[in-house]
Amino acid sequence: MEAQQIISRFCPKSSLAPSIPMVKQPFSLNFPHLHSLSSYPFLQSQNLGVPTGALHAISFVNKEVYPSSWRIWCSKSSSSTAEPEEGHEVRAQVTVRRKKLAVFVSGGGSNFRSIHEASKRGSLHGDVTVLVTNKRDCGGAQYARNNGIPVILFPKAKDEPEGLSPSDLVDTLRKFEVDFVLLAGYLKLIPVELIRAYERSIYNIHPSLLPAFGGKGYYGMKVHKAVIASGARFSGPTIHFVDEHYDTGRILAQRVVPVLANDTAEELAARVLNEEHQLYVEVVEALCEERVVWREDGVPLIQSKENPNEFW
Structure with missing residues (x-):
């Protein structure tokens, strides 16, 4: 009153x-x-x-x-x-409070680096608190160690006996109080246990305009070769929610780049990757500021930071 x-x-x-x-x-x-x-x-x-x-x-x-x-x-x-x-x-x-992020990588982790650098310079209202990888010596893991970020091995395998089980992974992320899980070039299928524990909080970036050129087997340079071979005139990165399958979750954001007549797969990959670095940071910024909303039909949208009446 x-x-x-x-x-x-x-x-x-x-x-x-x-x-x-x-x-x-x-x-x-x-x-x-x-x-x-x-x-x-x-x-x-x-x-x-x-x-x-x-x-x-x-x-x-x-x-x-x-x-x-x-x-x-x-x-x-x-x-x-x-x-x-x-x-x-x-x-x-x-x-809102500052968010805690877990990033999953299998390779060099250039998107992971972009997110971490944005956090350090204050562009993101969140911090990368843990890195998860299936390859202990990959570039992303080395970068994490050099920057004082804990590295977790997942999944457990013959060549990685120290890897965690799905249930142990969930428990570990909870101990780190992780809010969002960000896949950045992680090539393993995410276990159901993690998806259920972090419903609507796991995101992946894919180097094509999904649903085209997605699914099992479509990763890295294979995607760009398939795009060029198809005759598609446009490509670009997609950020989507993660479900039990490869690249089938709800699309959250996309960025379009042209496919030029004489493009090689490497040239197209470089053009798409440049957009990936920008798009992922923008999306994570929106996540940390809690600007992701859901339309009545279940489609996720991002609320504009400048104008709350606009969405993208």
Whole structure:
């Protein structure tokens, strides 16, 4: 009730309501475990004297909800159809904790390096806390060790007797408090145990525009050779959710590059890889900021950082 009185004081349903320019310091209201405005009817836009839908809540991907801090800006308009004036805005922002990432690699791990470097320079609201690999001496594992990131071997095999079992892997990732699992050139099939433990939280990047040129056997240079041989005019990376099969999970993001008339597989691979490095960082940034939302038909979308009304 006290919070409602504060908002009513600053944003009454009246044309005389004071406007608060964006350059001013907004007042903050802290609501523990707040993840939906519907839980607090007095925060609905009709009580703030602003157009319906002008107050945007962020949808959480994770099932666990963390304490949040909402900031409310007020528009002086009391009309239900009027647009907020320039320099004034009505929106809700949520402060989220820094995410913990596990990256899986089987080779050089160039996408892993891009994600880690973005984290170090502050572009990501998250940190790579553990690396998982099936090849202890691969380039990605060496990079992780050089940067103080723990390396886990998975799966257990004749040539890797120290590898973990699926259940041990899940337990280990939980001990690291991992939020998201990122596959970056990891060539082994992900076990069902891990998929169930991290539902809607495991992502893979594939070097073609799925569903084309995906599935078992399509990896590395094989993908680019198949694209060129098919006569396709476009290719590019796809980031998708991981399920029990190769490359069949819901598509989250894609980036298109041209296939040139005289391209070799190596030239096309380099062009696609350049886009991979940018796209994966952008997607992980959205994950860490909890900007992934789900459409009613089950299609995942990424909410724009600049405009919460736009998705990609």
